[in-house]
Amino acid sequence: MHLLLFSGFLGSGKTTLAVQVAQAVVERGKRVAILVNEIGEAGIDNQLMRQLDLNVWELLNGCICCTLSADLVSTLQKLDADYAPDLVLIEPSGAADPHSVLHALPYYRGRPLESQRCVTILDPLRLHVLIEVMTPLIHSQIQNADFILIGKSDLAQSEELETALQIARTHNPFVDVVCADLTAGLTPELLSQVVPWLS
Amino acid sequence: MAELTLEPYSLKQRWQRKSGSGHWARILSEYLESLAQACAQHENSLIGHIKALALFAEGGCLSISVVAPGIPASTSGKDPECPALDLTLNVIVYGLPRSLLEEITRQAAFFTAQKWGLEVKNISS
Numbered sequence: 252m253h254l255l256l257f258s259g260f261l262g263s264g265k266t267t268l269a270v271q272v273a274q275a276v277v278e279r280g281k282r283v284a285i286l287v288n289e290i291g292e293a294g295i296d297n298q299l300m301r302q303l304d305l306n307v308w309e310l311l312n313g314c315i316c317c318t319l320s321a322d323l324v325s326t327l328q329k330l331d332a333d334y335a336p337d338l339v340l341i342e343p344s345g346a347a348d349p350h351s352v353l354h355a356l357p358y359y360r361g362r363p364l365e366s367q368r369c370v371t372i373l374d375p376l377r378l379h380v381l382i383e384v385m386t387p388l389i390h391s392q393i394q395n396a397d398f399i400l401i402g403k404s405d406l407a408q409s410e411e412l413e414t415a416l417q418i419a420r421t422h423n424p425f426v427d428v429v430c431a432d433l434t435a436g437l438t439p440e441l442l443s444q445v446v447p448w449l450s
Numbered sequence: 451m452a453e454l455t456l457e458p459y460s461l462k463q464r465w466q467r468k469s470g471s472g473h474w475a476r477i478l479s480e481y482l483e484s485l486a487q488a489c490a491q492h493e494n495s496l497i498g499h500i501k502a503l504a505l506f507a508e509g510g511c512l513s514i515s516v517v518a519p520g521i522p523a524s525t526s527g528k529d530p531e532c533p534a535l536d537l538t539l540n541v542i543v544y545g546l547p548r549s550l551l552e553e554i555t556r557q558a559a560f561f562t563a564q565k566w567g568l569e570v571k572n573i574s575s
Binding site for chain 2: 260261262267289290291293294295298299302345346374376377380384406434
């Protein structure tokens with residue numbers, strides 16, 4: 252079982268990427284389970300994913316990075332036992348600290364994880380504001396990434412993309428950073444960067 | 451900036467045409483954009499995400515998302531010619547109390563419905 256964690260602030264494009272990746276992996280004959288944890292009482296992402304015939308499990312009534320970290324581990328174990336997915340895709344809320352989510356994973360006791368990857372999506376239109384206001388969260392989202400995607404390249408000015416690249420590389424110089432327009436769909440290159448084991 | 455509190459506001463609404471026409475994607479984008487504008491007028495607020503999912507009785511869905519007042523709403527999914535839809539809305543805005551978000555949402559829904567010849571009812575909140 253492979254595990255893919257999507258990190259990024261609210262509205263950065265996590266759900267868009269999660270849906271595209273899940274659909275692409277399913278098309279290649281793999282079993283995909285998506286774990287969603289949203290802020291707000293009304294789950295929207297899980298409804299959307301179910302409309303698209305994806306297999307979704309929702310973690311309710313709390314935040315996956317704090318009160319629900321034990322639920323995350325038990326849900327992963329249940330998923331492994333009952334559904335045996337090839338890929339588990341975790342989409343925490345945009346307010347979740349990926350460090351805390353990753354910190355919970357060693358407590359998982361199911362089939363060993365074949366790979367574990369954290370992909371962080373940054374919103375270049377707002378990053379300069381968010382890094383001032385939500386500093387520790389944004390730093391953690393960047394620093395814990397194995398791959399960084401700067402989305403909304405169709406909407407952002409070149410200066411905004413450059414600023415986002417600089418921020419990403421300053422806080423995490425060790426990983427690949429790519430700019431993309433997710434509304435145009437997932438390219439094969441981007442898919443292989445997000446899910447390297449698939450190729 | 452001082453630490454911002456977060457009191458998310460969620461609700462479900464039923465939108466129904468009375469006399470008007472217009473594409474649902476445009477109407478709902480305008481609704482969420484006006485919500486974002488109203489939220490941003492309050493000092494020390496930060497929009498996290500205002501997003502909605504419309505489910506159509508005939509099947510299919512339309513998702514709408516806004517992250518800042520100056521950025522147009524993004525939409526994806528179907529936009530069918532149908533008379534009604536059920537909308538799930540999450541208003542995630544830092545720095546504004548839930549009661550204020552509720553009032554802002556009520557007003558934005560009222561004005562959008564009035565402009566487009568629609569009826570809107572809260573199903574749950």
